[in-house]
Amino acid sequence: MPRKDIRNKQDLAIHGAPPAFDQPLHVGRPNIFDQQAFLTHVARILDSRWLTNDGPTVQAFEHRLASYLGVKHCVAMCNGTIALEIAIRALGLTGEVIVPSWTFVATAHALHWQGITPVFADIDPATHNLDPDAVRRMLTPRTTGIIGVHLWGRAAPVDELQNISDQHGVKLMFDAAHAFGSSYKGQPVGRFGCCETFSFHATKAFNTFEGGAVATNDDKLAETMRLMRNFGFKGYDKVIHPGTNGKMIEVCAAMGLANLDHFDTVVAINKRHHNDYRDALKGIHGVNLLRFDPNENNSYHYVVIEVDRGFPVSRDDIVAALHAENILARKYFWPGCHNMQPYRALFPHAGLLLPHTQAVADRVIVLPNGNSLPEGAIDTIAAVIAQLADR
């Protein structure tokens, strides 16, 4: 069926003006619970005049995180990108590192920023995670590592990637920015590969305003990363390692402590929303909600739909229609890292080896979720999409 060409946003709005929501519904609107618990921590931080530099709040937060994830070490960082950069450097990765293109651009940038070539491998279109066979095809004598990404909180194929890592003597780590609270074969994400990095950015399921961490069971690696995040200082006046400033500040750790107490509630709300989205979208032909394995933990933070080619209007027109209603749906992670700069210029033909990435990038929409989603919003969002299906 030929697609209808829709240029006029007015034409798409089911209610005409005004939009269905007077306040914009953002994807990744921060989950905030107990303001008082946070403010109590902050008052204590201010009274103590210890604002940063591995203070007591950061130390308490790291201990809580390590026990929550069931790992020996959690090294808190100022954000998820620095966590990636420091982990990559502490592992000694050089040359080429295999990553998905279907991820947030920070995964690739953290390599390029350090003079390492990100080599993009294709994904399994059913899960949106790295396809182990595609990873094998991208190995070269220059490959030193693989970074798996647990996209949308669904664990990457950990065992298969570990096998490749063992067989070829390349290191394996994970970008777990989406996967706080997720599991793989029943075990919490955080323990896999050499280490796993998390992001606690405001838009993630669990946030510390900005923040991140690296989880690992490797004592030596944890020690190196602790040095690296604080300029290589080991005590006063004594610098024993190259380093940068990757420290988490006390106020961010306070937010983490306050939010961690309510993370299970976030997950429960998100999961209920996911079920509501599934029911509301069920009757709409050509729009499919990405499902997660009910036997694994996931924060259900990401509500991802895929638009079939046969749907009467394009993916971009659906997004435009939603935006006209103040529903600020996103096209994460369109158009894929390989189509962003500098990678597009460096590897202009990368897309030829990434057919599934390209196809998925053209059909994905991420919808709003989280504890601030208004009552009834899901039915309205589904109604906007259903209206387009009937055109």
Ligand SMILES: *Cc1c(COP(=O)(O)O)cnc(C)c1O
């Ligand atoms: C958010 C994110 C990052 C970067 O984390 P920041 O805390 O924003 O620096 C890295 N990788 C993925 C997959 C992400 O979603």
